[in-house]
Structure formats: structure tokens, C-alpha cells
Amino acid sequence: MAGSSRTPIPVVRDGTPQDTVGGLAPARVAEPSSTEELSRTLTEAAGEGRAVTLRGGGTAQDWGPPPRSLDLLVDTSRLSWIDHDPGDLVVEVGAGTPVADLYAHLAKEGQRLSYDPVRAGGTVGGAVATGASGPRRLLHGALRDLVIGMTVVRPDGVVARSGGRVVKNVAGYDLAKLHTGGHGTLGAVASVAFRLQPEPAALRLVEAEFEDRAGAERALAQVRESPVVPSAVELSAAPGTPFSLKAVLEGTPDGLRPRADRAVQAMGQHAQVHEGLPSGWGLRPTSGPLAWLSVPPAESVEAAALLGRRVGVEGCAPRGALHLSWPEGTPPAEVASVLEEARARPEWAATLVRADPGTDEAVDRWGEVPGLALMRAVKDSFDPDHRFAPGRGPGGT
Amino acid sequence: MSLAEHENAGNTGRAATADDAGTASAQRPATASPRAAAVADLVPHLRAILGEDGLLTDRSQRRTYESDGLTHHREVPGVVALPTSADQVAAVVRLCHEHGVPFVPRGAGTGLSAGALPHSDGVLLVTSRMRRILEIDIANECAVVEPGVANLDITRAAAPHGYYYAPDPSSQQVCSVGGNVAENSGGAHCLKYGFTVNHVRGLDVVTPAGDLVRLGGKAADAPGYDLIGAFVGSEGTLGVATRVVVNLTRTPEKTVTLLSAFDSMDAGGRAVSSIIGEGVLPSAIEMMDALAIEAAEAAVACDYPEGAAAVLVVELDGPTEEVDAQVAQVEHLCAQAGSFETRTASSAEERALIWKGRKSAFAAVGRISPAYIVQDGVVPRTALPEVLRRITELSADSGIRVANVFHAGDGNLHPLVLFDDAEQGAWERAEEVSAQILDLCVEHGGSITGEHGVGVDKACKMPRMYGPDDLETFDLFRRSLDPDGTANPEKLLPTPRLCGEQPGVQRDVHPLVASGHAEQF
Numbered sequence: 001m002a003g004s005s006r007t008p009i010p011v012v013r014d015g016t017p018q019d020t021v022g023g024l025a026p027a028r029v030a031e032p033s034s035t036e037e038l039s040r041t042l043t044e045a046a047g048e049g050r051a052v053t054l055r056g057g058g059t060a061q062d063w064g065p066p067p068r069s070l071d072l073l074v075d076t077s078r079l080s081w082i083d084h085d086p087g088d089l090v091v092e093v094g095a096g097t098p099v100a101d102l103y104a105h106l107a108k109e110g111q112r113l114s115y116d117p118v119r120a121g122g123t124v125g126g127a128v129a130t131g132a133s134g135p136r137r138l139l140h141g142a143l144r145d146l147v148i149g150m151t152v153v154r155p156d157g158v159v160a161r162s163g164g165r166v167v168k169n170v171a172g173y174d175l176a177k178l179h180t181g182g183h184g185t186l187g188a189v190a191s192v193a194f195r196l197q198p199e200p201a202a203l204r205l206v207e208a209e210f211e212d213r214a215g216a217e218r219a220l221a222q223v224r225e226s227p228v229v230p231s232a233v234e235l236s237a238a239p240g241t242p243f244s245l246k247a248v249l250e251g252t253p254d255g256l257r258p259r260a261d262r263a264v265q266a267m268g269q270h271a272q273v274h275e276g277l278p279s280g281w282g283l284r285p286t287s288g289p290l291a292w293l294s295v296p297p298a299e300s301v302e303a304a305a306l307l308g309r310r311v312g313v314e315g316c317a318p319r320g321a322l323h324l325s326w327p328e329g330t331p332p333a334e335v336a337s338v339l340e341e342a343r344a345r346p347e348w349a350a351t352l353v354r355a356d357p358g359t360d361e362a363v364d365r366w367g368e369v370p371g372l373a374l375m376r377a378v379k380d381s382f383d384p385d386h387r388f389a390p391g392r393g394p395g396g397t
Numbered sequence: 398m399s400l401a402e403h404e405n406a407g408n409t410g411r412a413a414t415a416d417d418a419g420t421a422s423a424q425r426p427a428t429a430s431p432r433a434a435a436v437a438d439l440v441p442h443l444r445a446i447l448g449e450d451g452l453l454t455d456r457s458q459r460r461t462y463e464s465d466g467l468t469h470h471r472e473v474p475g476v477v478a479l480p481t482s483a484d485q486v487a488a489v490v491r492l493c494h495e496h497g498v499p500f501v502p503r504g505a506g507t508g509l510s511a512g513a514l515p516h517s518d519g520v521l522l523v524t525s526r527m528r529r530i531l532e533i534d535i536a537n538e539c540a541v542v543e544p545g546v547a548n549l550d551i552t553r554a555a556a557p558h559g560y561y562y563a564p565d566p567s568s569q570q571v572c573s574v575g576g577n578v579a580e581n582s583g584g585a586h587c588l589k590y591g592f593t594v595n596h597v598r599g600l601d602v603v604t605p606a607g608d609l610v611r612l613g614g615k616a617a618d619a620p621g622y623d624l625i626g627a628f629v630g631s632e633g634t635l636g637v638a639t640r641v642v643v644n645l646t647r648t649p650e651k652t653v654t655l656l657s658a659f660d661s662m663d664a665g666g667r668a669v670s671s672i673i674g675e676g677v678l679p680s681a682i683e684m685m686d687a688l689a690i691e692a693a694e695a696a697v698a699c700d701y702p703e704g705a706a707a708v709l710v711v712e713l714d715g716p717t718e719e720v721d722a723q724v725a726q727v728e729h730l731c732a733q734a735g736s737f738e739t740r741t742a743s744s745a746e747e748r749a750l751i752w753k754g755r756k757s758a759f760a761a762v763g764r765i766s767p768a769y770i771v772q773d774g775v776v777p778r779t780a781l782p783e784v785l786r787r788i789t790e791l792s793a794d795s796g797i798r799v800a801n802v803f804h805a806g807d808g809n810l811h812p813l814v815l816f817d818d819a820e821q822g823a824w825e826r827a828e829e830v831s832a833q834i835l836d837l838c839v840e841h842g843g844s845i846t847g848e849h850g851v852g853v854d855k856a857c858k859m860p861r862m863y864g865p866d867d868l869e870t871f872d873l874f875r876r877s878l879d880p881d882g883t884a885n886p887e888k889l890l891p892t893p894r895l896c897g898e899q900p901g902v903q904r905d906v907h908p909l910v911a912s913g914h915a916e917q918f
């Protein structure tokens with residue numbers, strides 16, 4: 001380090017009421033504006049044994065339980081930069097970059113990250129750390145499938161890169177997978193490289209409602225058997241409303257016309273075709289308890305039928321990747337009972353992501369987590385003192 | 398026979414008991430190999446787990462496993478275990494764990510980075526007797542298979558239902574799903590459909606401690622850390638996959654293959670860029686240069702257009718109407734880039750004819766040269782023309798011929814560096830050119846391996862791509878799941894033993910630093 005002309009000094013200030021996370025106010029807030037500053041901040045925090053939580057856009061601070069302790073909040077919003085190689089369909093982005101800025105930038109080149117955010121106003125780092133994918137994940141995969149490289153600052157302050165900026169690369173462990181959906185418990189994501197796709201020339205949304213479960217199941221099976229290749233098939237059900245299916249088709253204008261016709265045939269003649277996505281597409285409710293539900297795909301409609309009587313169910317039916325949302329103020333016992341009903345089924349997993357404040361004690365957020373011992377071993381290696389978002393890891397680690 | 402006759406066991410001069418194997422080294426003569434003795438001690442236990450026909454101790458039988466597809470790395474395994482169930486795998490690995498004996502998983506042995514290179518004092522765990530397809534589940538669009546199942550067998554089982562298994566390495570007739578998982582294998586069609594990691598939903602894994610753990614299943618998005626994602630591509634260093642749930646993909650309604658000929662590699666490269674840039678997403682774009690075409694022509698008379706300095710094989714698949722629109726677009730873009738002939742094939746037979754030249758290329762090159770090295774570097778697609786020019790220069794300067802056959806759509810080069818293995822020093826010179834090609838890839842922001850993996854072969858090249866902190870972080874992760882280092886040791890990451898003085902993964906302060914003889918900064 002000697003001889004370096006300028007030592008980066010991150011902005012550090014006292015915590016304010018706006019900085020509380022799950023009711024905890026941090027003593028200090030750091031706003032590093034480069035990976036080096038982030039590293040310096042975290043090295044210092046490690047030396048002083050401080051408990052650290054990361055914040056991006058702050059839109060998911062109520063996801064996961066309140067951290068068990070919090071000394072230093074690291075705000076990533078100054079880590080905002082975009083390095084785009086349009087010719088290679090690759091972009092590398094600072095973790096604090098707002099997703100909306102990234103999308104606006106890519107759109108100018110006719111490209112996109114094929115990922116529907118589940119929250120408005122989030123940052124790239126936050127999207128990756130929470131790992132939740134929206135409806136369009138059938139063609140190019142979930143968010144985890146689009147990440148090709150990542151730079152992470154470990155809890156001890158060491159900067160580590162894995163992957164790279166090429167779409168094909170098997171050199172070294174794919175550590176980005178651990179941080180995607182890791183909720184900032186294994187380190188601080190500093191930047192992410194993604195593979196991109198060209199923005200398709202045209203899009204159709206084919207939508208249909210079904211009064212009964214059998215109708216929805218039949219339509220889903222027929223979509224699966226048809227060759228229309230949807231990018232999304234979003235299923236939803238809620239107390240007192242019919243089942244709804246929304247299939248998104250993307251491609252060329254000439255190709256889409258017949259494909260949309262075939263999707264209508266598969267979903268039933270009452271299906272309607274729209275030329276764009278509704279506003280708020282893919283966004284999950286911003287308040288009230290929220291849970292992820294994973295089921296074998298063939299049981300998606302069954303899950304919607306079974307739980308949709310008690311709670312809103314929505315998600316990607318062909319992947320069995322659903323979410324449950326309750327109105328704010330729902331009694332925690334009711335939330336717990338729905339989660340138990342889901343967890344009682346073989347191969348179903350339900351994880352409570354957001355609980356109403358103060359209700360944490362009443363609900364088991366995780367249920368059984370297969371592989372938990374291995375996850376703990378990974379956590380213990382990267383963050384031996386459990387200083388990073390303590391309690392927010394798998395199984396409450 | 399017992400392993401008392403094992404060549405190393407004799408060297409120890411005593412029969413170690415299983416219990417002291419891990420601790421007795423201090424009392425042994427300096428030349429003894431405590432691990433060899435430990436392996437010998439395991440034999441009765443292994444036999445109890447695996448039965449007579451599940452264990453190979455005879456040297457001539459063990460020798461048949463001495464290398465994988467990269468045959469210049471050889472080592473005769475201490476013993477070969479042929480388990481038939483996950484429980485047997487777990488029992489064997491637990492035994493290794495308890496005795497500090499290394500184990501090396503092996504599938505079909507087609508790997509091209511010596512990832513399945515055996516350990517002479519270890520157990521080679523071969524999955525070839527675990528090859529049942531447990532389930533083809535169309536309603537859930539997945540298959541559940543044992544790790545020894547050949548990649549193509551999944552597609553064969555799914556085809557009658559209108560489905561297939563998308564990752565298609567060219568070795569797919571033989572390579573195992575377990576090996577695919579370990580290497581995160583891709584194939585010509587990974588441009589559109591992704592790699593193994595994008596198609597694995599569930600894994601049963603025997604951990605290096607011998608515990609059988611189920612990760613994920615038929616449902617996506619299992620709670621907690623994405624250990625499946627991290628296990629795929631871990632090259633057998635984090636345990637053994639014993640059951641795999643893979644996605645099945647609907648067979649596309651229509652598939653069209655185009656063959657387009659150019660009078661320069663540059664022109665071919667321009668066509669690749671414009672196809673991708675225009676938003677067409679072919680399932681595959683493959684490219685061959687003049688030398689590769691010449692070899693293929695000589696071998697299989699593939700009848701590619703006369704005088705081509707480069708050919709592109711472009712495949713489009715999907716709904717009929719989309720494919721039709723894209724075929725017209727690709728034909729147009731190739732013409733614009735300077736193609737002098739484009740052929741379009743829709744029937745299975747015509748398509749096979751186009752693929753014949755491409756698929757035969759490696760073997761064909763084997764006929765025009767006594768030996769060759771296959772490289773697997775990756776460059777950003779836009780750097781392809783520049784890197785190909787530099788490879789031509791390298792070849793001209795060194796007098797060593799290089800044939801180029803590669804996955805152009807994703808920038809994954811497979812230069813074949815030709816040499817005569819009968820000639821003194823020829824291999825070394827070819828290795829030199831091959832290493833320079835990898836350097837070129839890294840200089841251009843690429844990778845040292847796109848699909849063949851690191852294994853032993855590229856472990857010492859990892860420092861060209863990653864810094865010491867990156868490598869140390871990989872090692873931190875590895876040790877979190879394999880603290881004793883028994884799972885496929887000496888692979889994937891550089892070690893002083895493998896790489897000599899080259900920078901390796903440093904586990905402690907370097908002895909010279911500790912003794913005050915050197916500084917590190």
C-alpha cells in the first residue's frame with residue numbers, strides 16, 4: 001500500500017432515525033464510493049468487531065428478521081456505475097446502481113437484463129442479494145442464471161472476484177451463486193457482471209381467468225404441450241377471486257401473431273391478448289407478510305387452490321416458484337398456520353420473507369432447510385464471528 | 398488378493414492398522430507413504446461395503462483407470478470402488494474421511510482437464526454402476542437420474558414424450574451426468590440453452606465427511622444458500638453427486654441448420670457479430686477455419702463449399718413462424734458480411750450432413766497430425782477477430798500449425814495445436830503456443846476454460862486469471878466443505894506441489910516470511 005498517492009476515505013456519518021433496520025438504529029453509517037473504500041470500511045469494521053448490515057435502495061430492509069445486532073450500516077448507493085459492452089451483450093454494474101437506471105441505460109442500446117424486478121426502487125446489489133426473480137424466467141432463467149461474475153468484499157475486508165465478463169467460463173467455483181439470494185450474510189456485493197439479451201421486437205400478453213381448478217390445470221398443461229415457448233406463465237389466486245393465468249410471448253412481430261393464436265387455443269377461447277405488460281408487472285406487495293413458496297411445478301395450481309382460499313398466491317407456475325402475500329395486520333397465528341399447511345406437503349418449502357413488525361416470535365420463518373449444516377459451514381468460514389446481518393441467514397443463522 | 402501386494406504398501410515396511418493411519422507418519426521411515434498404508438488398510442472395510450465385485454485391487458484392472466480423456470496425465474489409483482448405491486458411496490467416503498485417505502470421483506472418464514486423475518494413495522470412486530434413470534416426470538418437466546447415466550440416455554428416454562435434455566456436450570453418448578454436474582458442461586447449444594448449472598434442480602450429494610445430503614428437488618428456488626449452484630462445476634472437490642434432478646426441455650417445433658461459407662475468418666467473425674447484434678438468438682453458432690475444414694473434408698467428405706477460408710454452422714430452433722423469420726434474417730446477415738454461399742437445411746438428414754463436418758473435426762485433425770493439444774479458452778465475442786489474427790501470427794512465428802474449430806457464438810475457442818509426438822521437444826513447443834493462446838484469452842478479458850474445467854491441467858494457470866485473494870477465497874469455500882482436504886485434492890486450485898514455484902494458494906504465512914527472510918506485499 002505504501003506509495004499509493006491517495007488513500008480513499010469513505011464517508012462515514014452517525015446513524016439517523018432513517019437508518020434503522022427492523023427497529024435497530026446503527027451507531028454509524030458508511031457510504032463507500034468504490035470497491036476499495038468498501039474494503040477499507042469492512043476491514044476496519046472487522047478489526048473493531050462491529051456488526052454490519054448492507055443497504056442498497058432500502059426497499060427490502062424489512063425482508064428477513066431484524067438483524068440480531070447492528071453497529072454499522074453500509075449504504076451502497078454511491079457504488080453506482082455501469083460498464084456496458086453492447087457488442088458482447090455483457091454489462092458490469094456497481095452494486096448501488098438503481099435497477100431502473102441500468103434498464104434505462106440498456107434500453108438505449110436495444111438490450112435488456114431479462115429479469116423482472118419484484119420491487120420498485122431497488123438497486124442491483126439488493127436485487128442480487130435478495131435473489132428473488134419475477135415472472136419472466138422461463139427462457140433465460142432466474143436472476144442467478146444471468147450473473148456471470150461478481151466482486152464481493154468479504155466480511156474480513158478482502159476483495160474477491162469470481163467468474164468474469166464472458167458468458168462461458170468454468171474456471172473456479174461459482175461463488176456468485178452463494179451471494180445471489182445470500183441476503184448479504186456472506187459478504188458485501190460490490191459489483192455484478194450480467195449476460196444480457198437483445199430487447200425482443202414485440203411482445204404479447206395472453207390472459208385468461210378460470211373459475212375452477214380443473215380449468216386452470218388443463219390450460220397450463222395445454223400451454224406446456226403447445227410449442228408457443230412463453231417467457232412467463234404467471235399464475236395467481238386469492239380469496240374470493242378466480243384463478244388467473246398470464247402468458248408472455250416475445251419475438252418477432254410476424255412470429256408472434258400465430259403464436260398468440262396458439263396460446264389462446266391452449267388457454268381457452270375466452271383468453272385475451274394484450275400488446276404490452278400491465279403497470280406494476282411482477283412487483284410484489286410492499287407491505288404485509290410475504291413468503292416464498294416452492295412446489296413441484298405440477299402442483300402449482302393445487303397450491304393456488306389449497307392456499308388461495310386463505311392468502312394471495314402468485315408466481316411462475318411452470319417452475320413452481322410462487323409467493324404468498326397477506327394483508328398487513330394479518331394475525332401471525334394465521335400466517336404460521338398457512339406456512340405449516342404448506343410445509344406439511346412433501347417437497348413443498350415455504351419461507352417467510354417479511355413479517356409484520358413485532359410478530360417475529362410467533363412465526364417460524366424457515367421451516368426445515370435441507371442442507372442447513374452445509375450452509376452453516378459456509379457461513380462460519382466467510383463470517384466466523386457472525387457479524388454480517390446476524391440472524392438473517394438460512395434457518396436464522 | 399489383498400493390497401498387501403500393492404506396490405506402495407511394501408515400502409512402508411510394516412502393516413499399519415487402520416486406526417493409526419492418520420497419526421503414525423512421524424514414526425515411519427522418511428520414505429514411507431502413510432497414505433498408501435492407509436489405503437491398504439481400507440481394503441477389507443471397502444470389500445465389506447462394496448462386495449467382491451465392487452472393488453478392484455488388482456493392478457492391471459486398476460491401471461485401466463489411470464487417466465481420463467487427457468491421457469498424458471496418468472496415475473494408477475490405490476483402489477477402485479464401484480458402488481451401486483448412494484449409501485455405498487456415503488460409506489466409502491466416510492471411511493476415507495475417518496482415515497484421511499483421499500478419494501477421487503469418476504464418471505465416464507471423458508474429462509479433458511485430468512479432473513478424474515486418480516490418486517495413487519487414494520480411492521477412485523467410479524459411478525459406472527449407478528446408471529438408472531429413476532424417473533421421467535413429464536408433468537414436472539424433469540428427470541431424476543443416478544450420476545452414472547450417460548447424458549444422451551436422458552434425451553433418449555424423454556424423446557418419446559416430446560422432450561430432451563438440453564446440455565449436449567459432444568461427448569454426450571458416453572459422458573455421465575455426474576461428470577457434467579462436476580464440470581458444468583456445456584455443448585454446442587449452450588449459446589441459447591445454457592450450461593448444466595441452468596438445468597439442475599436437485600442434487601443428492603455425499604459430502605467429504607460422508608454425509609448424504611439432499612439439496613433442492615423437483616421444486617425450483619430451494620430455501621437458503623444456492624449450494625446446488627456452487628456444487629455444479631466444483632469438479633469433484635466438494636463431494637460426490639449421487640442423484641440428480643434435471644430439467645427436461647420441450648423439443649422445439651422446428652429446427653433449421655445453415656451452413657455459410659466465407660473467404661476470410663474476419664468476414665465469418667463479422668457475420669457472427671451481426672447475427673447476435675441484431676437480436677437473433679441461434680441455438681448454436683459454430684465456426685471452422687481452413688485447416689479444420691481441410692481435415693474434415695479429408696476425413697468424412699463433408700462437401701463444404703469449395704475454397705472456404707471459414708464456415709459458420711448456425712442453428713435456429715423454436716416455434717415455426719419465429720424460426721422462419723430468423724432464417725431469412727440470418728441468410729441476409731451472412732450475405733451482408735460477405736458470405737459467398739449459404740445452404741439451409743430443415744430435414745434431419747440434411748442437417749446431419751452439415752453437422753457431420755463440424756462434429757468430425759477433432760477426430761479429423763487427428764488424421765492430419767500425429768498429435769494435438771485442445772485448448773478451451775474464452776474471449777469476449779467482439780475480440781474474436783483480433784484474437785484469431787493473433788493466433789495465426791503465433792502459429793506463423795512458431796511454425797506450429799493451429800486449427801480452429803469453435804463455439805463462435807459465445808467466444809469459446811477450441812484451437813487445436815498440432816505436433817508430432819515422435820519428435821523430440823515438439824510437445825513442449827506446442828504447449829508453449831497453447832499457453833500463449835490462453836494468455837491471449839486472459840489479456841482480452843476472457844477465461845482459461847469455457848467448458849473443460851481446470852482439473853490438474855489448468856490449476857497452475859489459475860493465477861493468470863485470478864489474483865491471490867480470489868484464489869484464497871475459492872480455497873476458503875473449499876475448506877468450509879472439505880476441511881481435511883480429502884475430496885479430489887490437488888485439483889482446481891494451484892498448489893506448490895502441482896505448480897512448483899508458481900504462485901499457489903497460500904494457506905499460511907510463507908515460511909520465508911515467517912523466518913524473516915522475505916517480505917510479501
Ligand SMILES: Cc1cc2nc3c(=O)[nH]c(=O)nc-3n(C[C@H](O)[C@H](O)[C@H](O)COP(=O)(O)OP(=O)(O)OC[C@H]3O[C@@H](n4cnc5c(N)ncnc54)[C@H](O)[C@@H]3O)c2cc1C
Pocket residue numbers: 465466501502503504505506507508509511512513524544565566567568571572573574575576577578579580581582583584585632633634636637638639848849885
Ligand atoms: C471427444 C470429447 C468431446 C467433448 N466435448 C465436450 C463438450 O462439447 N462440452 C463439454 O463441456 N465437455 C466436453 N468434453 C469433456 C467431458 O466430456 C465433460 O467434461 C464431461 O462432463 C465429463 O464427464 P465424465 O462422466 O466423463 O466425467 P469424468 O471425466 O469421469 O470426471 C470429470 C470430473 O467430474 C468429477 N466427477 C465425476 N462424477 C462425479 C460425481 N458423480 N460427483 C462429483 N464429481 C464427479 C471427477 O472427479 C472429475 O473432476 C468432451 C470430451 C471428449 C473426450
